[in-house]
Amino acid sequence: MFLAKVYVTLKKSVLDPQGVTVQNALKSLAFQGVEDVRLGKYMEIKLNSKSAKEAEDILKNMCQKLLVNPVIEQYSYDITRIET
Amino acid sequence: MFLAKVYVTLKKSVLDPQGVTVQNALKSLAFQGVEDVRLGKYMEIKLNSKSAKEAEDILKNMCQKLLVNPVIEQYSYDITRIET
Numbered sequence: 124m125f126l127a128k129v130y131v132t133l134k135k136s137v138l139d140p141q142g143v144t145v146q147n148a149l150k151s152l153a154f155q156g157v158e159d160v161r162l163g164k165y166m167e168i169k170l171n172s173k174s175a176k177e178a179e180d181i182l183k184n185m186c187q188k189l190l191v192n193p194v195i196e197q198y199s200y201d202i203t204r205i206e207t
Numbered sequence: 208m209f210l211a212k213v214y215v216t217l218k219k220s221v222l223d224p225q226g227v228t229v230q231n232a233l234k235s236l237a238f239q240g241v242e243d244v245r246l247g248k249y250m251e252i253k254l255n256s257k258s259a260k261e262a263e264d265i266l267k268n269m270c271q272k273l274l275v276n277p278v279i280e281q282y283s284y285d286i287t288r289i290e291t
Contacts, residue, residue: 124242130249145250148273154265156255158208165214165249166229171240181238189232 124207125170125178129190129200132163137195166190169205178202208291209254209262213274213284216247221279250274253289262286 133139139161146160168185172178179202191198217223223245230244252269256262263286275282 132249132251142250145274149269152269152272154269156265158253158255159251160253161251163249163251165216165247166226167216167243167245167247169242169244171242181240185233185236185238188236190229 124205125172125175125202126205127166127168127170127178127182127200127202129166129168129182129186129198130163131166131191131196131198132161133195134197175202175204208289209256209259209286210289211250211252211254211262211266211284211286213250213252213266213270213282214247215250215275215280215282216245217279218281259286259288
């Protein structure tokens with residue numbers, strides 16, 4: 124069994140209004156020194172694959188087909204083996 | 208300047224209908240071996256703090272006051288120094 128952690132973020136060039144909202148909310152709560160906030164998605168996916176290579180291939184395919192919008196988003200991931 | 212990466216996930220005991228929906232969508236796209244999907248939030252926050260300790264203190268405070276709902280969510284974070 125493998126645990127894939129996927130981090131999906133908006134590309135640098137894409138505006139992030141949700142992040143701006145959070146930043147403003149932090150400012151209104153009197154937090155100092157918040158220069159930038161970007162929001163993204165975090166996914167934990169348990170995969171029943173034979174090898175790390177197979178898990179990685181499946182994961183990449185999933186990201187391209189469903190989990191990530193490649194027009195505006197980018198992604199990265201870690202895959203670790205876990206005990207069932 | 209410090210970059211804080213914050214990972215917010217639902218607690219293990221809390222149902223994640225959004226994750227179940229993604230899991231079903233992956234199944235319907237014929238992906239095999241997807242045992243579990245949990246969705247969370249990922250945030251990148253740039254902090255203008257004097258030290259890593261100060262950045263960490265501010266970040267924890269932010270999480271408790273705004274970014275995380277402690278009733279149903281848990282969080283973890285990494286803080287790294289970055290060039291301005």
